[in-house]
Amino acid sequence: MTVKVDHKEIWQFVADLFQAAGTTRENAQMVADVLIRADLRGIKSHGVSRIPIYIKRMEMGLVNSRAEIRILHETPVSAVIDGGYGLGQITATKAMKLAIEKAKTCGVGMVCMNKSHHYGIAAFYSQMAAEEDMIGFSCANTTALMAAPGGASKAIGNSPFSFAFPAGEQMPVIFDAACSAVAQGKIIVANINGQKIPDNWALDREGNPTTDPAEALKGFLLPMAGPKGYGIAVVMEILAGVLSGSDTGVHLGSIYNDLENPQDCGNFFMAVDLKTFGDPEAFKNRMDGYIQDMKNGKKAKNIKEIFMPGEIELKKEIKARKDGIEIEDDTFAPLVELAKKYKVKLNYK
Numbered sequence: 001m002t003v004k005v006d007h008k009e010i011w012q013f014v015a016d017l018f019q020a021a022g023t024t025r026e027n028a029q030m031v032a033d034v035l036i037r038a039d040l041r042g043i044k045s046h047g048v049s050r051i052p053i054y055i056k057r058m059e060m061g062l063v064n065s066r067a068e069i070r071i072l073h074e075t076p077v078s079a080v081i082d083g084g085y086g087l088g089q090i091t092a093t094k095a096m097k098l099a100i101e102k103a104k105t106c107g108v109g110m111v112c113m114n115k116s117h118h119y120g121i122a123a124f125y126s127q128m129a130a131e132e133d134m135i136g137f138s139c140a141n142t143t144a145l146m147a148a149p150g151g152a153s154k155a156i157g158n159s160p161f162s163f164a165f166p167a168g169e170q171m172p173v174i175f176d177a178a179c180s181a182v183a184q185g186k187i188i189v190a191n192i193n194g195q196k197i198p199d200n201w202a203l204d205r206e207g208n209p210t211t212d213p214a215e216a217l218k219g220f221l222l223p224m225a226g227p228k229g230y231g232i233a234v235v236m237e238i239l240a241g242v243l244s245g246s247d248t249g250v251h252l253g254s255i256y257n258d259l260e261n262p263q264d265c266g267n268f269f270m271a272v273d274l275k276t277f278g279d280p281e282a283f284k285n286r287m288d289g290y291i292q293d294m295k296n297g298k299k300a301k302n303i304k305e306i307f308m309p310g311e312i313e314l315k316k317e318i319k320a321r322k323d324g325i326e327i328e329d330d331t332f333a334p335l336v337e338l339a340k341k342y343k344v345k346l347n348y349k
Helices: 007-020 025-040 048-059 088-106 122-130 184-192 213-218 227-242 280-295 311-323 329-342
Strands: 002-005 070-074 078-082 108-116 134-140 161-165 173-177 265-273 325-328
Touching: 002 007, 002 329, 007 025, 007 048, 007 325, 007 329, 025 048, 025 088, 025 122, 025 311, 025 325, 048 184, 048 329, 078 088, 088 108, 088 122, 088 134, 088 265, 122 134, 122 161, 122 173, 122 265, 134 227, 173 311, 184 213, 184 329, 227 265, 325 329
Parallel strands: 078 108
Antiparallel strands: 002 325, 070 078, 108 265, 134 161, 134 265, 161 173
């Protein structure tokens, strides 16, 4: 069973909840922006399903609810930021804003950050740049979830990353992916809702394929495209973790399993102003033509439409803004309890 909620009302609830839990009003709204954007796009693994663990870590003092970012090193085109162990949606939004500001002045802006936290969907931040007529990029490192090829223990996270490219009349092209066969959050949601998972998503502790999400969470995620996915994960962790000075690999604690230490996640953000390469409108016109060529290509049998990266999610967002967001009962129940605990209004049908 599911609960249907209006996106504006659930956004208001999230903002009110995080403010009641200790963040400033402005920062609470940043958290709501990212989480609700995920649910609007059908990415339930990174939406309101994450709220209980965020609040729990805040209550335990493992997330600094009043953290302020601090610049450790800066040039006209770059910066290294200390996130102060704040909520990732807040620190990441501020870091990408800084990258965009630098790009407006210098053509390109690059910002890496340590002492961050789980930041939600990578696409939110790359799209921030695309909305400013820029090419956007963001990536993060995560707790070790995958073994290296030939390895028998968790060694590296699935290193989510996203590129976003603006277009003119067409939708922007937004690529957002983790380097594992599937984001761990989808397995977590399946476990919460008592659902099985495909047997090509993860291995159990003994290295066997499993359809049980609980066993998958005890074992290993499989990389996308085998060694290629592993290689991309390494590159993303170097950018997000090694470059920023955050914890990496097995040293980066789990958001769910390490309830003694704050997470020291790393992020990397880049914004490239289209004016650096000429007329932005000309670029967007060429993008429109390119997208149309791709979508007008010959289709396989029984295929009605070819989609560009991110297009399906963007269309889901348009529909959900009109019809509402559906949330599974098992995901929604903890939100009801938090609403009672923090005396925050939560409307739903």
